[in-house]
Amino acid sequence: DVKVTQSSRYLVKRTGEKVFLECVQDMDHENMFWYRQDPGLGLRLIYFSYDVKMKEKGDIPEGYSVSREKKERFSLILESASTNQTSMYLCASSQTQGAGETQYFGPGTRLLVL
Amino acid sequence: AQTVTQSQPEMSVQEAETVTLSCTYDTSESDYYLFWYKQPPSRQMILVIRQEAYKQQNATENRFSVNFQKAAKSFSLKISDSQLGDAAMYFCAYNCDPFAGGYQKVTFGTGTKLQVIP
Numbered sequence: 001d002v003k004v005t006q007s008s009r010y011l012v013k014r015t016g017e018k019v020f021l022e023c024v025q026d027m028d029h030e031n032m033f034w035y036r037q038d039p040g041l042g043l044r045l046i047y048f049s050y051d052v053k054m055k056e057k058g059d060i061p062e063g064y065s066v067s068r069e070k071k072e073r074f075s076l077i078l079e080s081a082s083t084n085q086t087s088m089y090l091c092a093s094s095q096t097q098g099a100g101e102t103q104y105f106g107p108g109t110r111l112l113v114l
Numbered sequence: 115a116q117t118v119t120q121s122q123p124e125m126s127v128q129e130a131e132t133v134t135l136s137c138t139y140d141t142s143e144s145d146y147y148l149f150w151y152k153q154p155p156s157r158q159m160i161l162v163i164r165q166e167a168y169k170q171q172n173a174t175e176n177r178f179s180v181n182f183q184k185a186a187k188s189f190s191l192k193i194s195d196s197q198l199g200d201a202a203m204y205f206c207a208y209n210c211d212p213f214a215g216g217y218q219k220v221t222f223g224t225g226t227k228l229q230v231i232p
Contacts, residue, residue, distance in 0.1 A: 035222075041224060042120075042205060042223055043205065043222040044222075045220075048219070090159065100147040103220060105151075106158065
């Protein structure tokens with residue numbers, strides 16, 4: 001079974017802090033994704049990566065950056081956390097670029113920025 | 115741009131009954147994929163069912179089936195014999211093969227929260 005893990009289930013940070021969210025997948029998937037989930041807005045794509053050191057902006061990249069130094073690990077970075085970044089963050093991976101590919105999700109990190 | 119609309123923020127169903135969750139989408143593509151994902155409370159989101167647009171036959175997975183109406187751009191999920199474990203947030207999603215040089219990007223709806231009443 002594919003396993004996608006996220007470094008924390010819950011995080012509390014202060015405004016202005018630098019925040020790192022880490023995601024690891026164990027199935028050698030090419031693609032990895034970071035989504036933000038907010039009530040009434042569904043899932044919105046922040047960034048995705050299709051290969052090591054490669055990244056593409058999603059729909060809402062402002063205020064975020066990403067890093068993929070190893071194939072299995074994809075990090076989301078909030079350079080200076082703000083209260084409007086309080087949200088649930090979901091990581092996902094998929095094997096290839098095919099449109100019919102299943103996305104495998106991590107358990108999510110619920111971030112509260114005070 | 116593709117959009118996915120789930121007009122029912124919440125629904126409820128009696129245990130053992132059948133419920134249908136609605137989803138509509140907008141696209142100018144002729145070939146694409148549609149998905150239903152399930153997110154149980156405090157658990158990971160998983161794929162429930164997938165439909166490829168050029169296949170006319172509706173997909174089924176055990177108690178889960180879809181009603182895919184391509185002309186109407188409608189993709190509803192039917193859950194038969196509902197069980198307590200079906201209680202979850204359900205997301206409808208769309209994806210299509212990218213143009214040359216592009217990358218696939220799944221578009222999700224806003225979700226429908228399903229409550230199962232014992």
